[in-house]
Structures are given as structure tokens and as C-alpha cells.
Amino acid sequence: MLFCENESVVKRTISISAFFLAMLAIVLYASLHKEEKVAPVVAPSVVAEISPKPIDSSPTVCGNFFKAACENKKVFRDPTGVVDPDVKGEIEALRLYETIMHKHRDWTSQKVEADLVRQIYTKKRVEQLRSTFDWVKTEIHKFIERQPAETFSETERTKMLRELDRTVLELPPPANIYFDELDLLTKNDVYFEQTPTGKKRMRVGGAYLLAAKSWFNQVFTFAHELSHSIDPCEMKFAGVHVHAYDRLESCLLNKKVIHKTSNWSACGDTDQFPEAFADWIAASITAESFVREIDQFHSKQDRESAAINAVKDICDEGSSWVEIDTVLHPPPRARVEGIFGSNQEVRRFLDCRVPRKSAEPCSFGRK
Numbered sequence: 001m002l003f004c005e006n007e008s009v010v011k012r013t014i015s016i017s018a019f020f021l022a023m024l025a026i027v028l029y030a031s032l033h034k035e036e037k038v039a040p041v042v043a044p045s046v047v048a049e050i051s052p053k054p055i056d057s058s059p060t061v062c063g064n065f066f067k068a069a070c071e072n073k074k075v076f077r078d079p080t081g082v083v084d085p086d087v088k089g090e091i092e093a094l095r096l097y098e099t100i101m102h103k104h105r106d107w108t109s110q111k112v113e114a115d116l117v118r119q120i121y122t123k124k125r126v127e128q129l130r131s132t133f134d135w136v137k138t139e140i141h142k143f144i145e146r147q148p149a150e151t152f153s154e155t156e157r158t159k160m161l162r163e164l165d166r167t168v169l170e171l172p173p174p175a176n177i178y179f180d181e182l183d184l185l186t187k188n189d190v191y192f193e194q195t196p197t198g199k200k201r202m203r204v205g206g207a208y209l210l211a212a213k214s215w216f217n218q219v220f221t222f223a224h225e226l227s228h229s230i231d232p233c234e235m236k237f238a239g240v241h242v243h244a245y246d247r248l249e250s251c252l253l254n255k256k257v258i259h260k261t262s263n264w265s266a267c268g269d270t271d272q273f274p275e276a277f278a279d280w281i282a283a284s285i286t287a288e289s290f291v292r293e294i295d296q297f298h299s300k301q302d303r304e305s306a307a308i309n310a311v312k313d314i315c316d317e318g319s320s321w322v323e324i325d326t327v328l329h330p331p332p333r334a335r336v337e338g339i340f341g342s343n344q345e346v347r348r349f350l351d352c353r354v355p356r357k358s359a360e361p362c363s364f365g366r367k
């Protein structure tokens, strides 16, 4: 689940809420499974495979990416893994926590948390996340550098790269690295924030490690969060107004991907552009990840699953018990279809040869 720092979630300690949340999660997950059993699921690829010579390799994915990705509860397996529902990862994390508590009733909460971290933030997983973070950061770096001089002035480019470079990934162990937000150890949140002391960091909740096995989801998620380090508000706080961002914002407004409310103000409580900006950059970086792993795709279904998994958890928003912000973010359909599914490189990867009427992509434009 892509949560950012502005989304307020009631803070609580694991020790007092774990049992309640576990019970709630089990009930929610049970109802989720119940729906799965009664709802017939038709994989989008089935439609394409019926036609011997499809004009478009997958009409559903190419014609309505949101429907293909979000309107069923199927778990898609791409060559790197799956993306389980948010709630499943959180249940698993909470069960681990409960098991540790029951086995070691004499342990302090610090010892319990340390053991939970040992089991979730394993060396292998942490190394993999750090490697993904480094790769994504490098790709965003390249993305900024290859924009023409007509897009960014050298001053803008230099300051953007500086803000990006100083963003760090903060991961346990030790558990107390999240001392100010210990419940993150069992949550499916990934977020970027700038601390009051000016440190820029990205954090990853424990349940995310358990639910998001697909590398493409990790790429999109990390790219989204890292893009916040250079989003219009972060750059504004850094004293830079990037004019190319205005052109991108105008385009997203014209395409109705984002909206301005009557009480809108730049970087205010209802400004959707920073989130749309982060999705827009993340879509391009994820398209790069498809190219990097191109040898892993052996079928059309592999490609579709990878693309769907990249943004699958955006579909989940609203199904978790955590209150979801619907003001700061564009709605899931706009994010999944209007930004990711409309990205020209993503469409090319999906072999979407039939051009859409509104296919002209939004861009930074030129001066």
C-alpha cells in the first residue's frame, strides 16, 4: 500500500493493539476470502487467447488497465513473485508477533520486537530491498539527467539531484530504528518523510515485506516514495520552483487525472499533484525495470502480471481497516489507469499496439 507521510493513521503501540488488530484482521480477511469464493474471476488474458489473430495482444489490459488490474481479487504471479492483499501481510506479521509473545511471556516488549524484526527483516530480504532502493534511485537520477535543457535549468537539475541523493532508506534491524513508530513493524506502509531535523528518509513496514514479493511492485513503490523527495512541495521547501512541474500539472488537470477543490492551495491539504507526480515518475521507472528484466518474460501473461503487480496494491486501497485518504491522492482508477496504464513505455511493454484516442502522454514539456 502506498502511504505517504501526510496520511494520518492513529499511532499506537504494538503491545496494546496487536490482539485487537489481529482479531479484526482475521474477520476482514475471512470476509475477503468469502467474496473470492463467490465471485467468478475471468482472467483478462483468456479473452485475448480466444482470438487466433488478436489485433491487440490483450484488449482488456490495453483498453482498460484498471479493470484488468483491480476489478477482481485474483493474485497475479509474475516472474518475480506475487502481491498479496495488504491485509494478508498484516495478519501474518501480527500472528508472528502473537506467537513470539505466547512463547516468551517473560520477554520485554523490546525483546519481542527484536525477535519479530529478526523473523521479518531477514538479511536476505533487507539486502534485496536495499539493492532495489539503490537501483531505483540510480534510475531516477538518470531520468532527471536525460531531460533536455529545455525542460530543467541546470540550477533546477542540480538541486533535484541533491534532494534525491540525500534521501536514505531506513530499515531494521535494529527494531528501535523505528522507535517513534513501532507499529510500523507489522504494517503494510511504505513512506517517505522529511523529519523536523531535515533528514529525508524512506521507511518500509514489516507487513509489506511479507505481502509484496513481486520485484516490480517494490520498484513502483520505492520509485513513488523516492519521487516524493523531489516532488513539487519538497522542491518548494528546498527553495526551488521547477517550472516543468507546472506544465505536467496542467496536463494532468486537463486529462482530469487530478482535480482542484474550491479550497485548493499549492501543497495544501487537497493538493493531489504531489501524489500524481510521484506516480508519474514511478510509472517511467517501472517501465525501465521491465526492460531490465526482459529475459524473464516468456509469455504475454507474464508481462501482464508484472504490470498489474506493479500497482496492484493501489487497487487495495479502501479494503484495509486503515482509514484511507481520498483527498490528497487521486482515486485508484486515476492512478492505475490515468497514470500507470497510460504510460507509453508500459503500453509498449504490454504490446498495446492500438493507439488510444487520448494516448498523448503528459510530460514535463519544454520552455
Ligand SMILES: [Zn+2]
Pocket (backbone or CB within 6 Å): 002, 003, 004, 224, 225, 228, 275, 278
Ligand atoms: Zn505518495
